[in-house]
Amino acid sequence: xxxxxxxxxxxxxxxxxxxxxxxxxxxxxxxxxxxxxxxxxxxxxxxxxxxxxxxxxxxxxxxxxxxxxxxxxxxxxxxxxxxxxxxxxxxxxxxxxxxxxxxxxxxxxxxxxxxxxxxxxxxxxxxxxxxxxxxxxxxxxxxxxxxxxxxxxxxxxxxxxxxxxxxxxxxxxxxxxxxxxxxxxxxxxxxxxx
Numbered sequence: 001x002x003x004x005x006x007x008x009x010x011x012x013x014x015x016x017x018x019x020x021x022x023x024x025x026x027x028x029x030x031x032x033x034x035x036x037x038x039x040x041x042x043x044x045x046x047x048x049x050x051x052x053x054x055x056x057x058x059x060x061x062x063x064x065x066x067x068x069x070x071x072x073x074x075x076x077x078x079x080x081x082x083x084x085x086x087x088x089x090x091x092x093x094x095x096x097x098x099x100x101x102x103x104x105x106x107x108x109x110x111x112x113x114x115x116x117x118x119x120x121x122x123x124x125x126x127x128x129x130x131x132x133x134x135x136x137x138x139x140x141x142x143x144x145x146x147x148x149x150x151x152x153x154x155x156x157x158x159x160x161x162x163x164x165x166x167x168x169x170x171x172x173x174x175x176x177x178x179x180x181x182x183x184x185x186x187x188x189x190x191x192x193x194x
Contacts, residue, residue: 005021
């Protein structure tokens with residue numbers, strides 16, 4: 001099996017981002033986004049997915065975190081798409097049910113080559129620290145689009161905003177970890193491609 005790694009850089013008038021991803025890592029991270037809460041979420045995403053992830057971003061956070069969060073998700077999605085290539089041998093589907101104190105998050109993912117996000121996870125507060133919580137859905141929409149995956153996120157229950165968002169990032173990571181396991185040498189589709 002060849003190494004499943006990717007290095008991507010993206011520069012716009014709003015953000016300058018570099019990402020390195022090793023799908024078969026051990027959960028090592030080096031994250032600097034300029035947004036403390038997003039750093040924390042990407043660090044635990046990496047650890048719980050057992051990826052190695054390096055993210056550097058210089059963004060227009062003097063406006064807000066929107067462009068930074070969305071553009072980082074775009075580049076991480078591109079990195080997964082590049083690292084997995086034709087997706088030969090992967091399990092393809094992943095599912096996880098994650099408790100986080102009073103919160104329970106459910107996630108399912110399909111590396112189908114088709115993009116779809118179902119985000120059924122009401123978040124009670126508008127902010128965590130300086131981070132706008134509506135950006136969580138924006139992050140995963142951009143990520144699903146660029147990784148070319150179906151991603152379903154459901155909050156079964158929960159009250160604490162920090163727990164809900166942390167549970168989502170951990171649950172998505174665990175689902176992806178499950179889906180990218182190599183279990184054969186075949187393309188996991190009757191069509192012969194994904």
